[in-house]
Amino acid sequence: MLSTEKQIERSIKARPKGALVFPDDFLPYGSPEAVRKALDRLEDRHVLVRVAHGIYVRPRESELIGTVLPTAEEVAEAIAKRDKVRTVPSGSYALNALGLSTQIPMKIVLLTDGSPREIKVGRRSIKFKKVAPKTLLAKGKVSRLAIQALKELGNGHVSDYEEKKIVEHLRMEDVAILKHDIALAPVWIQKIMNKALTDVA
Incomplete structure (x- = not known):
C-alpha cells in the first residue's frame, strides 16, 4: 500500500502545472497530521510550493523567470470555490478589474457570505469581508x-x-x-x- 506522501504526490502530478491545492484535498489519504507532514516533505522536494498558509501550488516553470506562482486573484478564486462561498470584488480591486485604475491593489478586498479572514500571498493580501447576503x-x-x-x-x-x-x-x-x-x-x-x-x- 502506498504511503500518504506517495499517494499525495501521485495526485498532485496528475493535476496541471499551476493547479492550487489545499490539505483538505488529500484527507482520503491519511489523517490531517499525516497529510500536513507529507505536504511539508513534498515542499522540501519542490514537488509543491507553498503560496500562503495552507495553500500550495504545483509550480509552473518559465525559462525567463523560473517558478511562476499564482496571482493573489487566482488564490482568492480558488479559496472561494473550495469553500463554496460567494464573493464580490470591492474597493480599489473592483476599480482595477474594470480598468479604471492601473494601480494593482496590494490588498484585495472581497465581500463574502463566508468566514471573514485575511491571507498573505507574497507581498499582497486577500481580505474576505463578511457582509449581509443581500449585498451579494x-x-x-x-x-x-x-x-x-x-x-x-x-x-x-x-x-x-x-x-x-x-x-x-x-x-x-x-x-x-x-x-x-x-x-x-x-x-x-x-x-x-x-x-x-x-x-x-
Whole structure:
C-alpha cells in the first residue's frame, strides 16, 4: 500500500502545472497530521510550493523567470470555490478589474457570505469581508463589479470618463441580468447603470 506522501504526490502530478491545492484535498489519504507532514516533505522536494498558509501550488516553470506562482486573484478564486462561498470584488480591486485604475491593489478586498479572514500571498493580501447576503445578490460579473466600483468612487465623484467606461462595460452584460442587478443598486448608481440600457432592446 502506498504511503500518504506517495499517494499525495501521485495526485498532485496528475493535476496541471499551476493547479492550487489545499490539505483538505488529500484527507482520503491519511489523517490531517499525516497529510500536513507529507505536504511539508513534498515542499522540501519542490514537488509543491507553498503560496500562503495552507495553500500550495504545483509550480509552473518559465525559462525567463523560473517558478511562476499564482496571482493573489487566482488564490482568492480558488479559496472561494473550495469553500463554496460567494464573493464580490470591492474597493480599489473592483476599480482595477474594470480598468479604471492601473494601480494593482496590494490588498484585495472581497465581500463574502463566508468566514471573514485575511491571507498573505507574497507581498499582497486577500481580505474576505463578511457582509449581509443581500449585498451579494447581483448576478452579473460586470454589473456587480460596476456597483462596487461606483460605491468606491462615491456619489458625485464619478468623472465623465469613469462613467462612460463603466457604461461601456455594462453594455456587455446580459440585459436580463443587468436589469435584475440595477434594481439592487442605490438610486444614484441605478441612474448611471440605466444608461447601458439605452439603444438596447
